[in-house]
Amino acid sequence: MKRTCTAVVREVxxxxxxxxxxxxxxxxxxxxxAAYEQAVTDGPATTLVxxxxxxxxxxxxxxxxxxxxxARARSERRSVVASGLSAHYREIFxxxxxxxxIEVFADLSTAVGQVAGPAA
Amino acid sequence: MTSLRxxxxxxxxxxxxxxxxxxxxxxxxxxxxxxxxxxxxxxTPARLERLKTAVAEATMNAIEHGNLSQPDVPVDVEVIRxxxxxxxxxxxxxxxxxxAGPAEQPDLALKLEGTQRARGWGLFLIRNMVDGLQERNDGxxxxxxxxxxxxxxxV
Numbered sequence: 001m002k003r004t005c006t007a008v009v010r011e012v013x014x015x016x017x018x019x020x021x022x023x024x025x026x027x028x029x030x031x032x033x034a035a036y037e038q039a040v041t042d043g044p045a046t047t048l049v050x051x052x053x054x055x056x057x058x059x060x061x062x063x064x065x066x067x068x069x070x071a072r073a074r075s076e077r078r079s080v081v082a083s084g085l086s087a088h089y090r091e092i093f094x095x096x097x098x099x100x101x102i103e104v105f106a107d108l109s110t111a112v113g114q115v116a117g118p119a120a
Numbered sequence: 121m122t123s124l125r126x127x128x129x130x131x132x133x134x135x136x137x138x139x140x141x142x143x144x145x146x147x148x149x150x151x152x153x154x155x156x157x158x159x160x161x162x163x164t165p166a167r168l169e170r171l172k173t174a175v176a177e178a179t180m181n182a183i184e185h186g187n188l189s190q191p192d193v194p195v196d197v198e199v200i201r202x203x204x205x206x207x208x209x210x211x212x213x214x215x216x217x218x219x220a221g222p223a224e225q226p227d228l229a230l231k232l233e234g235t236q237r238a239r240g241w242g243l244f245l246i247r248n249m250v251d252g253l254q255e256r257n258d259g260x261x262x263x264x265x266x267x268x269x270x271x272x273x274x275v
Contacts, residue, residue: 023148025145026144027145057148057176059147059173059176059177059180060177060180060239060240060241060242060244060245061180061239063241063245064237064238064239064240064241065238067228067231067232067238068238070232071231071232071234071238074232086169087166087169088166088169088170088173091166092173092245095245095248096226096228096241096244096245097228097229098228100228101228101232
């Protein structure tokens with residue numbers, strides 16, 4: 001059964017986290033773009049964390065959406081990191097070279113810890 | 121929606137044959153049925169994931185580029201054991217066509233610059249996921265054959 005993509009925005013350790021769930025395909029465009037808007041409107045975050053821990057499918061259209069988000073973020077001088085990718089989708093990030101532009105962390109807590117840096 | 125299909129022309133021992141309607145999202149039905157068909161074939165989990173992605177992308181191409189997303193035009197899927205190899209044949213009714221639109225090599229740097237469209241990853245993913253990719257057509261039916269070889273780290 002299809003699991004429609006959802007994207008929830010929250011701030012964790014000073015980073016804007018977009019928690020994705022379900023299927024990142026063509027249907028993810030609305031939720032992902034809306035989440036991006038919310039993330040950059042709600043605060044001055046310079047780093048966005050895309051968390052894929054609850055994502056069970058990404059197709060080529062989903063890859064294109066991620067490329068679009070990355071392009072927009074770079075044009076606005078924001079960085080994008082990723083967390084929670086399965087081994088398979090981590091491989092796809094490598095093959096497509098997304099991992100050259102999006103640092104990939106094993107899980108959200110590690111990503112947020114790296115983005116936020118050491119506590120003062 | 122899926123339905124059983126009569127035997128097609130791909131040689132080998134048939135593990136499954138079915139069709140999906142040309143509607144967005146039905147690639148998930150295809151990949152799930154292919155995964156079930158090859159469950160006992162010895163594919164390693166990593167290679168099964170690769171095959172699933174290739175099947176999904178090839179089915180999407182068949183739906184969109186071959187059958188032009190006409191729901192009443194089926195995409196036929198056949199799963200074959202050919203020696204040690206697993207072969208998945210995906211057939212649309214589009215005749216000769218580019219299986220995934222323009223055959224340009226996707227270049228992420230160019231996409232980020234905006235000089236190449238963000239889409240265009242389908243065929244690239246297929247080629248990188250499977251050991252073999254072949255196409256054939258008879259002027260009306262266009263078939264993509266995906267092969268996972270039975271060598272190396274398992275099938």
